[in-house]
Amino acid sequence: MEITLAHYLVLSGVLFAIGLIGVMRRKNLLMLFFATEILLNATNIGFAAIAHFHNDLTGQMFAFFIIAIAASEVAVGLGLLIVWYKRTGKIDLDIMTSMRG
Amino acid sequence: MFEAIAFYLFAALTIGMFTITVMTSQALYALTAMASGMIFISAFFFMLGADFLGVVQIIVYTGAVMALYAFGMMFFDTTRTLVEKQNNPRIIFVLGVMAATLIVFILVSPIISTNLEARYPIEAAVGNSQAIGLVLFTKFLVPFELAAVMLLVAMIAGIVLAGKKMDKSLTLMAEEEIALMSATQAPKDTEEEGAH
């Protein structure tokens, strides 16, 4: 049986959904960031697959830039987490509710 | 056939790994599972002929990002069991499963577009990295440079935020305290972080 683009896309979609579950579920911010990485990675599979099946490099380029973005996000995200941690000693997002309403 | 086996194998592995990442209550498991998930993804890249991407994936993710996360975990002391209070776990899974089902429902149907055309076709004769290099430094030169700026921004942001200067908040200090502090060139004993 042949593996088609649809297979990859479905995989991509499933992984994305897993990422979504993680994003919704995680209370520990660091773990939450893991989940956002999953989202981007899921997309990357899709891009690479499309590039392959369309025989077009653009998809790979997109995936490449997404990796760059993911990396930058990690840097900034960790920076934010560090200051937050220094201030509160926790990285649990449930304590982050000083603003509401 | 080989392709199929490889696909299903890696798909299962990736899904498994990521599920662990998302579901486990052990931070270390999560980290490890994600790292391996990333590597399995690079396998897909290789399978799809995106060698360059595969390499970048391993280097950037498994090398840089994961290292950062590992550092973060140590810093935040999250190696223990995570305690995460879920006030309504069911809704999360309902939403997740729904999203997955819906996306899959559409994605399984074949694409019937007839006007697809490859703008930058992959030529078999050319190595993937070479081709990418060519495209990257012509068509995608500007985004590439911009990505560099973005990384610079991320770097500055990371450095500034994690820097020691953030320990004392001028925002929260009264004007007199600031004046005093700059006059005495920040002696250590006046460090009253978080006056609130």
Next chain:
Amino acid sequence: MQEHILSILIFFPALAAMLGFIVHKDSARAYGITVAAVEFFLSLWLWYLYDPMTSGMQFMESAPLVAAFGINYIVGIDGISLFIIILATFFTMIGIASLTETRRVKDLIVTLLFLEMTMVGVFAALDAVVFYVFWELSLIPMLYIIGAWGGPLRIYASVKFFLYTFTGSLVMLVGMLFMAYFYHQATGQWSFSLLEWYRLILPLNFQLWLFAAFFVGFAIKVPMFPFHTWLPYAHGQAPTIGSVILAAILLKMGTYAFVRFSLPLFPDASVFFMFPIATLAIIMIVYTAMVAYAQEDVKQVVAYSSVSHMGVIVLGTFALNVEGISGSIFLMIAHGVVSGALFLLVGVIYDRRHTKLMSEFGGLASVMPRYATLFGIMMMASVGLPLTINFVGEFLSLLGFYKQSHGFALVAGTAIIVGAIYMLTAYKKMFFGTVTKEENKHLKDVNKTELLALVPLAVITIWLGVYPKPILEPISNSVESIVQLMHDKAQTPEAQKRIPNLGNPEVKNLQQEAH
């Protein structure tokens, strides 16, 4: 200067208000009186320059504002707007002159002068957007006046006033934009100029919708039943000056707008909605008169009486003939004078007793005879006694509507009965009987300042009741042109039947001369 007199009239108070910030607070009132007096005399001069025999617009000025979107600063007046403008300047003047407020007088004066600008602007505007601008802008000073100088419930009252009116006028704004769009469709040009809109003949279903949209804005302002409930609160809480201006001028914006917009733009719709609106008007007349009768607070009586009278005005407007419309416009002025005076009078007693409950009074006629007399004159005018200013308007309005429907006019005519009931009852409660409350025994009669405001009003009330011609004639001339316009534009047979054809208005004017 004459060709710019309207602009001067509109913006002079605003300019003066800005400069007023600099004036020392002790002199603010004198400054206010001076400015308002100058403005009033300017408006009188306008009357002097006005040619009463011409029915069209005079002193037109035009300047582009947003030319790309067809918004122009167009102002001009005809007989319909002239006198309401004079009324506005007059009431601002005597309002400031009779001011007894002591808290932050300067702010109040400045606010009033801004309000004056918006009032004059509304009545002079001939461009829908400019009209809308002034219309909305007039809410702000009034909001402030009620909210800052009002009674205990002032914030509720002022916010209610603002939001209610604002909501209505936003619907109207959509109507205006649709009208402009329609004009654009018809001519390829954007225009908000009223006079250009007049030339459009709209299909009936458009007319109906647009009429409804405009109606919401106007009806809330008037205020028509069942949109009237903001009014008692506003009046109840507003300081005297606020009530006076609100009743005398601001309410007139709604009825004026009916004449200026609804009738000539949508003649067929006007006929179509004539009876529903007349029904509302009658409910206003009778029902609010009953509500007024039940009140315990004299100011509320006057407030509800305003609604009741506005009902007659609306009815007269929708008579769609010269008699009715002229009458309703005259009644606008009349009601302005009379209700303004009544609110001033209520203010007089409020200043002395700090209560407006009628049960607190009684027998005032013996303690304050001059006050009782002035109140009596104004009350009788409000009741619509002949030879007072109200009668002319009320009579013509009812006369006009009688042409359209005998039954409606008959029911509406009960205004003269129910009006007498609540007014006389209120008067009786306040002035007749013996003085029962100790505090009332030594009340001072009206003083000179108050007389200064009240006597001119009483004089006008009777003068224009006896000799309304100087005002009625220009009004009537201008109304004729509107009615003729409506007749010419009317498409449905019903409308053609209901709106009279005047033939050539010029000839008729001559006929009237010969009388």
Next chain:
Amino acid sequence: MLEPINVSLASLNIATLAPMLIAIVGALSILCIDMLKEGLHKSLYVMVSLLFLLLDLGVVIDFGNTFLKNGPVLGMFDMILMDGLAIMGQIIIVAGSMLFIPLALTSKRFHEYNYPEYFALFLFMIAGFQFMVATDNLIMIFVGLETASLALYALIALHNRSKSFEAAVKYFTMGALAAGFFAFGSMILYAITGAIEINQIASVLAADRYADIGYVLVAVSFLLAAFGFKLSMVPFHTWTPDVYEGSTAALAGYMSIVPKIAGFIVAMRLFEFLVHSGVVWLQVILYVAVVVTMTASNIWAMVQTDVKRMLAYSSISHAGFVMAAILIGTTQSNTALFLYWALFGFTNLGAFTMLWVSRQKNLLPGQSSDHAFEKFSGLIKTMPMAAIMMGLFMLSLAGIPPFGLFWGKIYVIASAVSGGYTVLALIMALNSALAAYYYLKLIVYMFMKEPIVGYEKHYLTNASLSLKTIVGIAAIGTIFAVVAVNPLLNVITLFVYNSGY
């Protein structure tokens, strides 16, 4: 083998990069200055930034002239697209930034202004936004967006107090999720069209007659979610009030204007052709989204107790209002969008600056938040000028004529009417009435209540000449907007029309 590619330098139109490059160079030079000498006063950096932005603006305006003569310019392998939208967008972005940067010159010292990096990041962010609007390539949009966003997260956090960290983390996390949405949406579009340039996507889809309707809709769903986040459409808006509250008033004001216009331009590029494609679904969805966003945020704004949060909800509502212009999708409505946003910019600048002026470092006794309503009680009695200014901005926001926003508002509503969306126009109008309630609430506090004893001397605590100047500019812009509307309208129409929107 690959042939070496010959590209003539002229065909690259390297000049199209100039505006963004100026901003980047500005940022780098600030970093260099800091490297050469530490501890320089913030006013230096403000002025340097201003200078570079001025240059930037000059170049953009120059492009505007060229555009009017020659039409859109493509550059750098068609990666940069200088059409009317891009130019308009950049003008608003740069000019808006120029008006906000002097707000750093407060009389009180706040943490972030001690960092030269703050200004560098600010300029990088502007460059990011400029890239974002000056292209129709999804990659460029994505990278530009992320550059700007990452810088923005840092700027928020640099205020250095727990609320600002909280705001930054929230914004960041949700932004990451939105980035995921964007990426996934782009992926699906790419899957069915093989293109990542919006106009190519459009033409492919049109050629296919939207055969893969399911894919298109799923892609649009993802993109809508992503831009819903950026433009704070309900229910993707939840970050807005928290982030506004957590960041400084100056930055909050900035966020209510500049990032949004960038978002709108991209949204316009993305959704306009879809709206016109006759995909009813999108029209309905956008319709619902617009109405829900406007109404819900207005309703929530009513119950706020903090002025800044109230303004946050209000800006959500305004965004919803403007989103309607995209739904309507006529030249007039797109023109209206820019007009509205330009006028909104001035007014909101004023309003947030007034808040910024009143910012004190610690909460006073009885004060529940930085800009709680009660702080403004009776302001007319203690600081009449401030009260009048604030009142003016509130009135303008409420759409009371003749102040700035009114003209934008009628033009948007007019475009709805002419576009055949009469009911929408009515809903928009009625929403303005809802909105009036909460703007009025502040006016009520300022003008109709008694001052709270002890608060009065804290009101103008953060004022400085430059802040006052900005308020003045905003006030003048708000009051005399009517004069500017006609020329603005003419120019914007030209730009929008010639860009094919």
Next chain:
Amino acid sequence: MEIYLYIALFAPLAGSLFSALFGASPKTSVTGMVASGLLFVSFMSSVVLLNYVMAGHTVHVEMMTWIAAGDFYVPFGFVVDQVSVVMMMVVSVVSTIVHIYSIGYMDHDKGFNRFFSYLSAFVFSMMILVMSDNFLGLFIGWEGVGLCSWLLIGFWYHKESATWAANEAFIMNRIADLAMLVGIFMIYWNIGSLQYDVVFAEISNLSIPIVTWIGIFLFVGAMGKSAQFPLHTWLADAMEGPTPVSALIHAATMVTAGVYLVVRANPIYGLIPEVGVAIASLGAFVAMFAATMALVNRDMKRIVAYSTLSQLGYMFVAAGLGAYWVALFHLMAHAFFKALLFLGAGNVMHAMHDELDPFKMGGLKKSMKVTWILMTLASVALAGIYPLAGFFSKDLILEVAFVEQHYVLYTVLLLTAGLTAFYSFRLVALIFHGNERHLKYGIHPHEAYTFMLYAMAPLAVLAVIAGMVFKTPYYEMVTQLLPAIEYHVHNHTTFWIMTIGTQLFVIAAIAFAYKKYAKAVRVDVKVESGFFYQLLYNQYYIPKIYDEVFTKPYRELSKVAWKQIDLKIVDATVDGIANVIYRTGEKTHTMQNGNLSSMLRWMVVGLVVLLVLAIAFTVGYNAVTMRAM
């Protein structure tokens, strides 16, 4: 002649304004003098005009435009013709006398100046009413007298009953005025003018139904002013005012305005005899109805008021039957003797310290001889004994009814004549004869000022001679304008039987009254507790019914309208909408709970909703396209 017209018209106004100047100051006799003097001037001018009119001329002036809008045009126009000059004479004579009388009567009153101001204003209004040359001008006067009546009834405003009566009078009149206005509207829209001459010239061109309606509406207007059933209750209550006011307004002039209107509008009523008959029937009914109420009443002034009402009924019978000149004639005669009666009553009241119950008086003829004579004279005239005025005017009406073959009316009127005689002399007997019952209340009566008595003298003279002397010249003058119909019973025998029979009947009634009341008053408890007595004493319970049926429900309904409808429905709806919106905000803004997790979930929810909608649409779309294929 115009100058006399203006003098006659405006002299009272001048008097009024002059008095008004001193309105708030303490008593100054000069106001009374000046006002009376000016009225006398007005009277003299009226005399001049009368002479002029007698010579067959009329005066018609148009002073200035009043209301002109579109086609509507009404001037201040005045006409002195045969009808109006009669009214002017009546008004000016009676009012001059009442003014002079009042100087004495109001001597001790604090509101002396105010009183004259009001009283002269009333005369001015009345002059406008009778002199106007158009319906709207008439309406000015109509309302003007209403206003003055309100002011004067409520003159003693500290009395609750007085102010209540004043308001009642005004409001009741307003009800009728509405009908009158409608009548005016009808005239205008059908004829295009309100000028009498135009209207009367054109009226015959209108269809009869329209004319009928006009007639009905105008008459309803007249019913209010002339206090015809069912709008009659205010008149008796109006007796709360000072007695000169009752004499002038509620006896001699204002209440007859309704009659004047019908007479004036005779070309209209001439076209619609059916309406005329209805008017006459109502008039006869009222005549009887009022007379019965007067029989048992225990209030001196109310008795006289009911008598006025009854006489107005007579006038309407005449007017309704087309005998306009007779109606007008009775109006004039009645004015004289009724004013006299009232002024006499005023003297008695003065003497009795405002006591009104005749059962507490008695034997006053000793101390108040002149008053006794004057009042007896007036009562005789009222009873219609030859040769006093009443005989000529009232019996003429009986004849009219007879000649027009309305025998029922005739019978009613005849009976009423008897009743009239009875109650009139019951009053006279009770007051002036018998025991001095008042002594036990410690009252020592005294005669009024002499000049007051002198002032009354002309009225007495007129009451005596008006019938004899004036009838012929009056008839000749008036019939130039009014239909000249001589009402003679052609059969001489019948005539004499009728005349003498009537006289005898009346005299018998008088005798009965004297017999019953002149000596001692026996209170017949059985009769007084009987149904009829109670019915009559309580004015047929009509005021009570009105109170129960109209006043109270109106008050309750008003309360309901305010508290229930306005506040609880209309306003509550508005506030309700606002509250619902606000509450929604309060309830739902907790969605923003500040927790990042739920914020992220909201985003996913948004996405999923979009996806669901997208898929639903896709499925639907595909289904549709499938079917299409």
